[in-house]
């Protein structure tokens with residue numbers, strides 16, 4: 001059969017190996033045709049388009065390990081995903097200033113009571129350091145069409161893992177023993193360890209094998225940054241972490257209450273949370289819930305007041321919001337909100353504060369990892385806003401000075 005037209009079949013080969021033609025299993029036997037895949041795509045038929053598994057088993061990571069990458073999706077989506085990776089692998093690592101990185105991993109994977117394995121700091125990790133950078137190893141579309149059979153999905157997923165150079169890094173991850181539910185090992189691994197992230201408006205399940213060892217805490221000491229450009233996840237310490245302390249991330253939304261988190265963890269991830277907050281006294285949990293509900297309410301109020309043009313009251317609500325977030329230890333999880341006070345302060349003519357929040361906002365989109373997708377445009381917009389503010393303040397921005 002002829003490969004789908006939207007894949008650009010028949011066009012000249014791209015000089016970028018990261019921009020492949022769209023392939024299915026009708027591709028010929030010559031491996032150079034499959035580039036950048038090291039295995040011939042294997043597909044199952046479905047109503048509109050085949051669903052295939054694509055593997056490049058030779059992709060090295062920044063630290064030299066060759067773990068490879070497998071993608072289970074349609075030919076067109078596979079081409080889209082790789083088209084997003086405009087930077088070579090290793091770009092995620094190179095983008096971080098040296099003083100933020102460690103020469104060796106600052107933690108060890110050990111047994112952690114009540115949680116299976118976890119990452120325990122082996123040295124002091126100051127706030128704002130990179131704990132780990134992990135590249136995706138398996139990514140699979142979160143939803144298959146109804147006419148693809150469950151056994152076929154299982155086959156695609158297990159081929160994806162088995163074609164990798166280090167399939168043990170995936171099969172060795174935590175599992176829940178879900179065979180009675182008719183699930184295979186690879187599905188169990190995906191359900192226990194994958195993060196759902198959308199790229200090019202398509203939800204995928206992602207396996208980052210090192211990141212997968214980090215347990216959840218409702219008030220975690222580390223935050224994640226995902227780059228659509230490098231398909232890498234970077235984990236940053238959001239406060240100082242002492243040697244012997246467990247490094248944790250947050251799997252849930254910041255404003256969820258205890259009951260909501262408990263339900264989600266049990267239904268989606270299949271575990272009962274034993275983090276400090278989940279096992280705290282009812283009184284402490286209730287106080288935390290009250291703050292999280294307040295954060296939710298204040299977030300809505302800020303947006304409403306800003307929409308109404310009532311900037312003074314919007315700022316009052318924002319300041320209250322950050323104060324409650326601070327009390328709950330959630331400010332590092334609110335990075336996406338900095339742009340709001342930046343705009344509000346600009347509206348009321350407080351340029352000093354507008355500049356401060358614009359800089360914070362800019363740091364959120366380009367300081368934590370290589371920006372991707374919409375963030376590339378946001379960086380440009382924020383830089384423009386910053387220079388406008390600085391011009392208005394009668395100052396020459398540092399960047400302009402350096403460029404002279």
Ligand SMILES: C[S@@+](CC[C@H](N)C(=O)[O-])C[C@H]1O[C@@H](n2cnc3c(N)ncnc32)[C@H](O)[C@@H]1O
Nearest residue numbers: 115116117174193212213215216271273274275
């Ligand atoms: C992504 S894995 C984390 C690493 C895992 N503990 C391991 O042994 O590889 C997710 C699993 O870790 C465990 N886990 C993570 N956070 C937890 C928490 N706060 N309380 C209890 N178990 C947790 C659960 O079994 C969950 O299904």
